[in-house]
Amino acid sequence: MQRPRNPYSSAEIDRASQERENDERMIELASSGVARFVPIDTERNLISKASGNPEAVFLQGMMARAVASTAEHHIFLGYVEGTPYFAVDVSGKETPLGELGEFVDLRQVGALLFAREGSILAYARGMTYWHRRHRFCGVCGSPTKVIRAGHVRVCTNESCKTEHFPRTDPAVIMLVHHGDKCLLGRGKQFPRGMHSTLAGFVEPGESFEDAVAREVYEEVKARVHNVTYRSSQPWPFPASVMIGFHAEAESLEIEVNQDELASARWMSREELRPENLPKDGSFFMPRRDSIARRLIEEWLGHEAGPSIAG
Numbered sequence: 001m002q003r004p005r006n007p008y009s010s011a012e013i014d015r016a017s018q019e020r021e022n023d024e025r026m027i028e029l030a031s032s033g034v035a036r037f038v039p040i041d042t043e044r045n046l047i048s049k050a051s052g053n054p055e056a057v058f059l060q061g062m063m064a065r066a067v068a069s070t071a072e073h074h075i076f077l078g079y080v081e082g083t084p085y086f087a088v089d090v091s092g093k094e095t096p097l098g099e100l101g102e103f104v105d106l107r108q109v110g111a112l113l114f115a116r117e118g119s120i121l122a123y124a125r126g127m128t129y130w131h132r133r134h135r136f137c138g139v140c141g142s143p144t145k146v147i148r149a150g151h152v153r154v155c156t157n158e159s160c161k162t163e164h165f166p167r168t169d170p171a172v173i174m175l176v177h178h179g180d181k182c183l184l185g186r187g188k189q190f191p192r193g194m195h196s197t198l199a200g201f202v203e204p205g206e207s208f209e210d211a212v213a214r215e216v217y218e219e220v221k222a223r224v225h226n227v228t229y230r231s232s233q234p235w236p237f238p239a240s241v242m243i244g245f246h247a248e249a250e251s252l253e254i255e256v257n258q259d260e261l262a263s264a265r266w267m268s269r270e271e272l273r274p275e276n277l278p279k280d281g282s283f284f285m286p287r288r289d290s291i292a293r294r295l296i297e298e299w300l301g302h303e304a305g306p307s308i309a310g
């Protein structure tokens with residue numbers, strides 16, 4: 001049985017990476033009239049709520065040409081069912097897009113969108129975020145320019161010419177368990193009542209398994225083994241991919257590092273049954289479109305998770 005994908009993954013997008021090399025082909029596609037453009041304004045995506053449910057707004061035809069002409073470059077995202085998609089950064093530009101919808105943070109509406117729309121918007125957002133932060137070469141400080149349909153920036157200094165590639169920061173996220181209990185923690189910035197899995201960035205020179213063990217030890221001083229990969233999720237908020245694991249703690253002994261976490265507690269499967277959870281807002285699980293939620297649901301025995309978009 002094929003396991004469901006996590007929200008924001010790109011399985012339905014054909015990135016057609018070989019076509020990025022062909023500048024003429026890219027110009028032809030972008031001006032073809034069938035291309036769809038995904039506008040991004042300072043990391044926010046254009047969403048229409050005209051039908052009641054939030055829907056992604058993709059620009060086509062005249063509107064696409066008008067908006068695309070205001071941008072310095074377009075980013076070729078690939079094809080979805082044969083239709084080419086491009087991202088275009090309209091930050092700070094005067095556009096008529098306000099008539100079509102509202103620019104919002106994708107995380108506010110992501111769980112309500114069709115999975116494929118969410119994937120395209122997340123990809124576009126991740127790409128424009130990277131461009132906005134890599135205008136200059138990290139090696140020599142000269143300006144960079146866009147090549148390969150927006151998938152590379154190259155240093156304009158002739159004696160440097162370093163190529164820079166879109167950056168994705170790997171982070172491990174792990175549900176720690178022991179016997180019939182799992183460990184849920186509260187980050188210092190979490191909304192009141194939210195409890196989630198532990199997580200942290202992978203450091204240079206670490207395997208994912210190393211990072212899981214180190215993060216768990218740093219946060220709650222517990223040793224883990226049987227670190228088992230479950231699934232991953234692109235999380236371009238702003239620039240991560242989450243690599244999800246289950247990890248078995250050697251005991252129930254923990255010591256919460258107050259510099260890293262507000263609190264952490266062991267919860268049994270029984271305690272996590274919906275009917276047993278407190279109703280006063282003092283405990284709730286992570287958002288439905290997150291891999292954290294899926295890691296918990298899977299451990300509870302809901303293999304696919306009841307709420308994972310397919």
Ligand SMILES: [Zn+2]
Pocket residue numbers: 137138139140141142155156157160161162
């Ligand atoms: Zn340079």
